[in-house]
Amino acid sequence: MSKSKRLMELMMTVNRMRKFTVKELAAEFGVSSRTILRDLQELGELGVPLYSEVGPHGGYQVLKERILPPIAFGVDEAAAMFFASHALRHYLSLPFEAESSSALQKFYYYMPGDVRDRIDEMKNRVDFHARDRRQKVDCLGLLLEAAVRQRVVTIRYGSKKEDSERSIQPVGIYASNGFWYCPAYCFLRRGFRLFRCDRIESAAFDETGIEPLDHRHVHLGNWEEFGRKERIxxxxxxxxxxxxxxxxxxxxxxxxxxxxxxxxxxxxxxxxxxxxxxxxxxxxxxxxxxxxxxxxxxxxxxxxxxxxxxxxxxxxx
Missing domain, CATH: 3.30.70 (Alpha-Beta Plaits)
Structure with a gap:
């Protein structure tokens, strides 16, 4: 196996593994431990965030902010990926605002010149409009993280009638007509409710010890079925x-x-x-x-x- 091919497969392997040792990689790739050490050093210089621990239970692991292996896109596939991300600029708030901007810049920067030219020609010819809402929402990332990790969140919510403090367990978040919404189980109302995210004045992970419910089977596609059981x-x-x-x-x-x-x-x-x-x-x-x-x-x-x-x-x- 050539060195370039080995480095490519090594990058994909370490991204897939949570933790590994030099000896394990050497055995898998059929090379010496010294060769693997040199390869890991080169991956680190290329930007793969590796972390090493010494001792009998030590080894290597990739930090949380891992990088993905290279993916080959066709010209039309690259344009489709670019505009899918480019369309998000119409939203004032995103759960991954900085990351989407950074990813789009990287994606565009490393494209071949002719592909960039094609995208530049298309920018004024295709768009995906969302209603222009000026409400800034700062808690989208937290709500999404809570939904994925099954965490309870304490929010201050301003409804049409009054402000209230509630503990909720988010199902997820979605955008509609320029607004962000969060379906969630409300511990105050003891049922599923739909919250408009721009009306959430503050949000933080719950510290009072409320036990999260097992809602791994509840998602954006079916939460209303569960909510319908509790409503008129x-x-x-x-x-x-x-x-x-x-x-x-x-x-x-x-x-x-x-x-x-x-x-x-x-x-x-x-x-x-x-x-x-x-x-x-x-x-x-x-x-x-x-x-x-x-x-x-x-x-x-x-x-x-x-x-x-x-x-x-x-x-x-």
Whole structure:
């Protein structure tokens, strides 16, 4: 095996292993311990963060901030990776803000000149827009870490009604319409709730000793199923024009269940938490004639009340 090939495979091997000894690597690659020591020194000079420990139980290990082995990309694959990361610039806050910027700079810098030229030509031709929100969120990294490690977080949360301190166990985080959201188990409410991250005024890992729940089976794809067991749902039925369908699909935080007809109009039929009816009353009022709510009667009554308030406010002008 040539030296260059051995170094490449050695880099991939040490990235894969948590801890190793020179003797183990020498046996795996069929070379002397002295050769492996020289190879490890070269990997260190190339940037692989190796750490050594002496003693009978010593050896080598790669530090937490490991580097990945080289990956070969085609021209179109490189462009796809670049723009996937480039699109994140529209978000004021990211859970890995500094890292994504650093990775993008490295990725672009080491591309061949012709690939950089191709990407430069495409920058003004393709984009992925997110709604421009000016709310800065500083706790995204902590919430994501808590979700991955099954940790409890203490937050100060500013809702529409009041500020409160809560202990939550995050499921994950996701972005929608420019906002970041965190589904989490709330120990105060004893159930799953959805928190808007820009309303979290402070967040820190819990130090009171609350025992985390085993939620390894709960994730962003199924958390609502668990939350539905604890909440009261109501069924909303509404007729939608073509524009109404498009606005519901584009503006509601969760993709609604709409039966779309050939002419583009449709019928929304979906169950939602009862607590969200005030939001839907304002939403459907904003759609005007593009939507006709048929059920529930409480939602229709809320829309009428809002309309009467607006009429009283503007009718005398």
């Amino acid at each position: 749902d109501v069924r909303i039925v509404a007729e939608l024009s073509r524009e109404g369908v498009q606005r519901c699909q584009g503006e509601l935080s969760h993709v609604p269940h709409i039966e779309v007809r050939e002419d583009g109009s449709g019928r929304l039929d979906q169950r939602v938490p009862e607590s969200e009816l005030p939001y839907f009353a304002k939403f459907f009022l904003g759609l005007g004639g593009e939507a006709t709510v048929e059920h529930p009667e409480r939602l229709v009554a809320d829309i009428r009340r809002l309309l009467a308030e607006l009429t009283a406010k503007y009718g005398t002008m």
